[in-house]
Amino acid sequence: MKRRFRIYYPFVNAGMQQVTTYRVDWIFYLLGNVVHSLVSFFIWQAVFLSGSEETLNGFTMPQMIVYFFLIFISDTMITSDASMMIAEEVRDGSIAMRMLRPVGYNATFLFFELGGKLLTQIVLIVPVVIGVEISRFVLSGVVQFSVLNLLLFFVSTILAYLINLFFSICFGFLAFVIKHIWGTNIMKNCIVSFCSGAMVPLSFMPDALKTVFMLLPFASLNYTPVMIYMGVYQGADLLFYFGLQIFWALFFWALSKLLAMVSAKHLTVQGG
Amino acid sequence: MIEVANLRKEFKKTIKEPGLKGSLKSLFHPQSEQVVAVDNISFHVPKGEILGFIGPNGAGKSTVIKMLTGILTPTSGKCTINGQNPVVNRKNYVKEIGVVFGQRTQLWWDLPLRETYGVLKEIYEVDDKSYRERMAFLNETLDLDSFISRPVRTLSLGQRMRADIAASLLHSPKVLFLDEPTIGLDVVVKDNIRRAIEQINSQEQTTVILTTHDLADIEQLADRIVMIDKGKNVFDGSVRTLKSRYGQMRELNFVTESPHPAETLRYREQFHFAEDDVSVECEGTAVKVRFNSAVVPIADMLSYTLQTVQVSDISVKDADIEEIIRRLYMQGVE
Numbered sequence: 001m002k003r004r005f006r007i008y009y010p011f012v013n014a015g016m017q018q019v020t021t022y023r024v025d026w027i028f029y030l031l032g033n034v035v036h037s038l039v040s041f042f043i044w045q046a047v048f049l050s051g052s053e054e055t056l057n058g059f060t061m062p063q064m065i066v067y068f069f070l071i072f073i074s075d076t077m078i079t080s081d082a083s084m085m086i087a088e089e090v091r092d093g094s095i096a097m098r099m100l101r102p103v104g105y106n107a108t109f110l111f112f113e114l115g116g117k118l119l120t121q122i123v124l125i126v127p128v129v130i131g132v133e134i135s136r137f138v139l140s141g142v143v144q145f146s147v148l149n150l151l152l153f154f155v156s157t158i159l160a161y162l163i164n165l166f167f168s169i170c171f172g173f174l175a176f177v178i179k180h181i182w183g184t185n186i187m188k189n190c191i192v193s194f195c196s197g198a199m200v201p202l203s204f205m206p207d208a209l210k211t212v213f214m215l216l217p218f219a220s221l222n223y224t225p226v227m228i229y230m231g232v233y234q235g236a237d238l239l240f241y242f243g244l245q246i247f248w249a250l251f252f253w254a255l256s257k258l259l260a261m262v263s264a265k266h267l268t269v270q271g272g
Numbered sequence: 273m274i275e276v277a278n279l280r281k282e283f284k285k286t287i288k289e290p291g292l293k294g295s296l297k298s299l300f301h302p303q304s305e306q307v308v309a310v311d312n313i314s315f316h317v318p319k320g321e322i323l324g325f326i327g328p329n330g331a332g333k334s335t336v337i338k339m340l341t342g343i344l345t346p347t348s349g350k351c352t353i354n355g356q357n358p359v360v361n362r363k364n365y366v367k368e369i370g371v372v373f374g375q376r377t378q379l380w381w382d383l384p385l386r387e388t389y390g391v392l393k394e395i396y397e398v399d400d401k402s403y404r405e406r407m408a409f410l411n412e413t414l415d416l417d418s419f420i421s422r423p424v425r426t427l428s429l430g431q432r433m434r435a436d437i438a439a440s441l442l443h444s445p446k447v448l449f450l451d452e453p454t455i456g457l458d459v460v461v462k463d464n465i466r467r468a469i470e471q472i473n474s475q476e477q478t479t480v481i482l483t484t485h486d487l488a489d490i491e492q493l494a495d496r497i498v499m500i501d502k503g504k505n506v507f508d509g510s511v512r513t514l515k516s517r518y519g520q521m522r523e524l525n526f527v528t529e530s531p532h533p534a535e536t537l538r539y540r541e542q543f544h545f546a547e548d549d550v551s552v553e554c555e556g557t558a559v560k561v562r563f564n565s566a567v568v569p570i571a572d573m574l575s576y577t578l579q580t581v582q583v584s585d586i587s588v589k590d591a592d593i594e595e596i597i598r599r600l601y602m603q604g605v606e
Contacts, residue, residue: 014387
């Protein structure tokens with residue numbers, strides 16, 4: 001374990017350094033995400049205010065605030081560039097260099113990305129959570145913040161990140177077949193974003209559709225962590241959804257291993 | 273040390289007809305054909321040898337190297353290095369080898385060079401003491417200190433190549449694969465790199481497999497040559513064997529006062545040379561005649577030349593390896 005840590009820690013470190021190498025780009029990336037979440041919040045606020053009822057599909061105004069800003073946190077947390085990184089390396093052939101290192105192929109992506117994520121999360125999470133909790137307090141007059149829920153949310157987003165990472169790696173291996181996956185990747189991100197509740201809360205959807213998305217890996221990515229933060233899942237529910245997340249993480253991990261094995265056999269290195 | 277037996281690699285290649293029309297056509301009816309990149313290659317490399325692996329562009333050199341380093345899986349055949357099969361236990365195997373692809377880099381593009389070595393130190397589990405010694409040694413042979421704290425993307429090609437070679441040697445590999453390590457470099461850097469390879473080979477008995485298009489690399493470094501063409505093994509032996517087997521080309525240089533020496537000297541008609549066996553080049557009064565000494569003895573050529581034209585300052589030169597290889601690449605080997 002300690003040995004593993006020593007081997008992969010440099011990747012975490014390098015990931016952080018990589019993020020800070022292009023500081024301006026990183027800051028704009030953060031700003032872009034903040035603006036995006038504000039826009040989606042204001043749209044839903046407008047929808048909310050246009051109705052005459054106290055709740056919109058069971059969401060009160062403070063719950064909406066929590067939902068859209070926490071979704072934003074979980075969405076930046078789970079985003080994984082692994083599929084594009086793999087595809088890019090397949091396209092220009094530099095995947096060869098990665099295969100020459102005596103380390104696990106998937107693990108290098110995981111730890112490299114984790115480094116950058118740690119930095120991003122540290123910068124984002126504190127102001128967003130404070131802001132959300134203050135506005136929730138102002139609107140409802142009660143402090144509803146729970147440290148336990150925040151910690152569970154963390155655990156849950158990390159599981160969600162693992163699911164998405166291994167899913168992206170599986171997806172990236174498509175590049176071995178179709179060589180260039182930019183367009184396909186956009187489609188994937190769009191589907192994931194919709195089905196995981198990042199655009200529209202899953203509870204707004206018809207019951208049948210919601211049930212399907214809940215069981216499929218989608219809900220585990222964004223919806224589950226946010227529901228946990230909001231304290232919607234308790235007791236047996238909580239355990240069930242954690243279990244589901246762990247199941248999907250293991251499922252995609254195993255699939256990515258399998259695909260890595262298969263595609264190594266079919267690898268052709270492009271560009272000499 | 274390295275054992276390669278009947279190695280073969282086939283690729284599937286998609287065929288696209290030219291133009292937009294072809295692109296659309298291949299979008300709906302993709303067609304592919306089987307290409308044999310490496311066809312039945314066998315050779316053996318003992319420990320501590322430097323093997324020059326040569327062949328024209330597209331001969332399959334890089335494909336062989338990629339199979340030997342475990343990146344590509346052979347379609348059939350076997351390669352064993354240090355008793356290990358590269359594809360079966362990749363992680364264990366790559367610990368024992370060092371690889372440099374001249375056209376790619378294994379350095380961390382955006383980070384200072386030093387960070388890459390730090391990462392490599394950990395992933396190859398080099399302990400602190402050997403790491404310090406190793407860096408001192410590499411620094412001495414490859415002169416890294418002047419740019420070690422700069423981001424890799426700002427290095428010049430020569431610096432980057434030196435840094436890449438150092439990276440491949442950090443963990444004292446038993447086998448070193450160099451795929452065109454001197455590509456695009458100036459004479460001085462080339463020399464430094466050759467010297468470093470030589471030094472490491474003699475000090476640590478590192479087996480080196482080297483592919484290159486620069487035949488000076490081969491002449492200075494290689495104990496042995498394996499030449500492949502169109503995926504097939506066409507020559508396996510020392511540089512000297514290559515010269516004696518294919519090196520009957522000689523170069524006759526002389527200066528003459530006679531006008532129109534090219535027209536007066538009718539070597540082809542006189543000796544019934546075949547098309548490639550003789551060539552005459554005139555530059556002012558200097559004449560250069562390349563001919564195959566297996567067809568016509570040197571003495572006959574000399575006496576005919578001396579009888580036909582007024583000659584001052586005549587010399588006969590041994591063919592250099594470049595000339596031999598040029599002939600071999602152009603006509604293939606029977």
